[in-house]
Amino acid sequence: MKAVRFIPAAALAACIVLTACSDYVGKEATHPLYAKYETSKSAKSYREAADSLEEFLVICPKSPKAHKDAAMLYKENLENYPAAIYHLLKYLELSGETLSKQDQEVYRGYIRDCERKMFETYRVRNDIKLADEVPQTDPAKLAAKDNEIAALRKKIQAFADNEKVILEQNKELRNRLDRAASTTASTGTVRPAAQTGFGSAAASASTSTGTRGSVVPSSTTGTPGTTVTGENGVRYYYVAKNDGLQAIAQKMYGKASMWKVIQEANKEALGERGILKIGQRLVIPPAQQ
Numbered sequence: 001m002k003a004v005r006f007i008p009a010a011a012l013a014a015c016i017v018l019t020a021c022s023d024y025v026g027k028e029a030t031h032p033l034y035a036k037y038e039t040s041k042s043a044k045s046y047r048e049a050a051d052s053l054e055e056f057l058v059i060c061p062k063s064p065k066a067h068k069d070a071a072m073l074y075k076e077n078l079e080n081y082p083a084a085i086y087h088l089l090k091y092l093e094l095s096g097e098t099l100s101k102q103d104q105e106v107y108r109g110y111i112r113d114c115e116r117k118m119f120e121t122y123r124v125r126n127d128i129k130l131a132d133e134v135p136q137t138d139p140a141k142l143a144a145k146d147n148e149i150a151a152l153r154k155k156i157q158a159f160a161d162n163e164k165v166i167l168e169q170n171k172e173l174r175n176r177l178d179r180a181a182s183t184t185a186s187t188g189t190v191r192p193a194a195q196t197g198f199g200s201a202a203a204s205a206s207t208s209t210g211t212r213g214s215v216v217p218s219s220t221t222g223t224p225g226t227t228v229t230g231e232n233g234v235r236y237y238y239v240a241k242n243d244g245l246q247a248i249a250q251k252m253y254g255k256a257s258m259w260k261v262i263q264e265a266n267k268e269a270l271g272e273r274g275i276l277k278i279g280q281r282l283v284i285p286p287a288q289q
Contacts, residue, residue, distance in 0.1 A: 024060045031056060032250070034066070046077040061167070064098075067091040075110065081118035085111055085156055086163075115156075119149055222281050227252075235284040239276050252284050261285055 028034045033056040040049035053070045060066065071087035074080040088111050092104060099107075222228070222238035229235050237248060245259035252262070263270065265283045270276070 024056075025063050026065075028056070028060070028063055028065050031059075032256070033059070037069070041073065041077075046073060049073060050078060062094055064091050064094040067094065071110070075114055079117075079121075081114040081121070082156060082159070085114045085118075086159060088114070089160055115149075115153070119152060122148075122152070222279050224279050227284070237282045237284050239278055239280040239282065241278055243276060245274075245276070248282065253287050258287075 024031050024034075029038070033052050037049045037052035037056065040046070040052060050070065050073055053066060053073065057063065057066050057070065067087045067090040071084045071091060074087065075084035088107055092099070092107055222236075224238050225240035225243075227235055227237050235252070237252060239248070245262055246256040249259040249262055250256040252258075262282060262284065263274065265285045269280070269282070
């Protein structure tokens with residue numbers, strides 16, 4: 001029997017989060033992480049902008065725009081040429097025939113420019129002379145420089161190949177999770193709602209196998225997606241389709257990280273498994289709690 005390769009827990013969590021990728025391809029600007037990237041870039045906080053883009057790409061690795069923006073950020077602002085080359089290659093791969101041949105050549109030119117700058121940085125740090133600086137009577141030294149450039153290109157290609165292998169493994173895991181979810185649904189078992197709203201890997205890992213962040217339908221006790229205030233001044237929110245605790249926290253407080261406040265206030269209603277139901281009423285404590 002063929003051996004099954006197991007992926008570490010972090011990779012499995014990331015795999016579950018990737019299922020939401022298609023929701024943001026072409027609509028990247030609607031995601032909070034992407035908005036944070038644009039704000040950081042405008043403020044010239046380029047390292048913070050890059051970190052936000054990388055977090056977004058964990059959620060949505062098939063976004064050509066995100067890979068292109070990351071590539072140009074690394075190339076023009078951070079001078080991280082290996083990272084720029086990687087994202088440029090991903091952008092060309094994902095864009096496919098949607099790019100004209102002229103545009104494809106422009107981005108391949110960026111890749112060549114990054115390779116040149118990367119080797120220039122490497123040679124300066126290691127006090128290596130270029131071919132035109134080496135006496136032509138010493139072909140061994142000229143060959144050594146060519147070999148160094150070839151070795152760098154192999155490292156870049158190996159990095160890209162390894163990334164493809166990981167994506168294939170994640171795809172296989174997603175298929176297995178989908179099959180498990182279908183089996184669960186056919187038996188009538190209720191699935192827990194994922195504690196994600198914006199692709200938190202740690203929150204996704206805490207949900208049951210096969211869940212993709214959807215809310216289990218139930219009898220409606222209020223208009224889904226609405227907020228009301230009780231006589232005692234307490235706010236209540238009625239769960240809508242595709243809601244998770246992080247998504248609700250973002251709506252109520254403007255911070256997805258405050259989902260635990262809602263979970264604690266509704267511990268009895270949610271139960272041990274943290275199941276959300278469409279129309280379910282949740283207590284929304286004041287923000288200072």
